[in-house]
Amino acid sequence: MPARGRAVANLCRKMVHQFNKFEPFADAVKDLPVPWQLTTTEQRYSASIEAYEIGSVSLGRVAFGPCQATYAENRSASDEQICLTLQVSGHQRFVWPDRVTEIFPGDLILWNNRHSMRLDNTAEGTSYNLWLPSKLAAQRTGDLISLTRNKLSHNTGLAEVLSANVKELFRQLDSIPDIARGSMVNTTIDLMLTGFMCDLNVKHANILQDDFIHKAKSIIEEFSDISLITPTVLANKLSISVRYMQLLFANSGQTFSGIISEIRVKRASDALSSPRFSSCTITEIAHIFGFCDASHFNRAFRRRYGTTPSQYRQQSLRYH
Template identity: 25%
Template sequence: MHAIAEVAFEQHGNPVSVIDDYSVHAEYNAKKFAAFRMGDIDCSIVTQGDRRWPEFGNGGQPWFAALLVRQGWVTVQQDGRFCQTRPGSFCCVDGSRPYGLEASASCEIAVFRIPRGMLRERVGRTEPYTAISVDRNRADGLVMNTYLANVADVAANEGLRDLHRFGVHTVDLLVATISARGSQRGERSLHREALLCRAKQAILNNISSPDLGAAAIAGELGITQRYMSSLFSDEKTTFSKFLLAARLDRCIDMLSQAGQGHRMVGDVAFACGFCNFSHFCKVFKAHTGMTPSQYRARFNLVLT
């Protein structure tokens, strides 16, 4: 899946082409993908294996991609920004410039690739729209996320031959959705964006430390805690909320990996920086609707 499923887009089926065993590209750990075309737009539905999928692009590609997360999570870094996207929401990346992307184990993504020139005709510069996550719980994201999910489901399950009719409409709807987010983002300086990106990455790098706090991260960045708090408030969150969500995501990822099946749930929690097991179980259930053991049982993992 080099360059966001580049190989998948070289094998368009008409109708949909589906490959159940993608082990020929085992270094990307893909279990399955389906590829289809909607006029000028390409789409691949990629299902990951039991380990993470990192990808780093050097740029020079002629496409702009919307990544709809169907299962697991995806992080994107580009233009000095960072975002993490969860199921039911999508994020954006521009293949013409360097980017970093990581998908969780057992992740499923629908990747919609749009010709960059087609998007530039509508929005001009694409920089304001990269590394943004459009949440389906937001009013501006509900329509687009639902639309992309339905298109991907119909195409993958039905193999429709006339999806080309939806290509231009998809681009127009995407532009309407991301324009508001991009204009809001454009009001913030690139310096603040870069600092927020560095703060988030520092949290992820030190997430196993139970003593990780705002003071340590602010000190690493050379800014005050108050200023760092204002960076997170730009995205209507706080340092503590981002840290908790990051720790939960790391736990969810580990509990779904076969390679972690030998570890007790408590060990996984402590490895992700939780120092109180009861508190961990409480927030995990509030986040997922299941206890950690129930969540792990979904993947048929048995403690050995």
């Protein structure tokens, strides 16, 4: 089995709880991966939890009445979890300090327990949830920052496909042979994460190619030490995923490393024409601006300016 398939074990532990009072329900959810503190003003309340633990992944079919859940901030990165939620019925409101997201039947949302938030269940409803360690999800996507707290609306074809897959997983979970259970959970998680990535890419598709390159160069040029900027750093500053950034670079006919080299050569050319660097050798200037050796610098410089650094310096210093 591939390494990805081994991420979720096949061994399954199932727990089923039915409640007709709020208090025991609030106690039961404390065992779930997200640190819930629940409150309610309802005099009558009913809820049920059908939870499965499969390796490091927890799956939960939760039915609930109106209530409010508050999540304390999780300061331990090692315990950080993400949750992939499908709203089957009812209505929920996710309230973060900087935004509010409402989800309705058929909507999907990806969220984590890193930040404080409040979850309002405004009506009776049911949701299907998959909790997994953020580290495990990051291994699959390469980038979680842009995906977290994003919603897929039920009226899109992508959401319909993902919803059908999640419902089928929960419908068959009891009957799936142990040997195949982990693989099916893996497939569902991969499909959902890929779906969120595709949706995010579509949302950013209105970024014009030239505008993207201009923004990328402007951000890189803000760094006095260009070695500090990585593809992840640049993508975060552009508020897009690394994969989508790579696609935008490819569509423009450029690469991240090519942009970095271009800016290094430009800075080196400015140094070559500056009296302040007149005492530095070509090799020293190459090292100052991040080139591994003078020959590498010479090749990059010639591609950009059609001449060698030495010739460029001689011509430039004539005018100073």
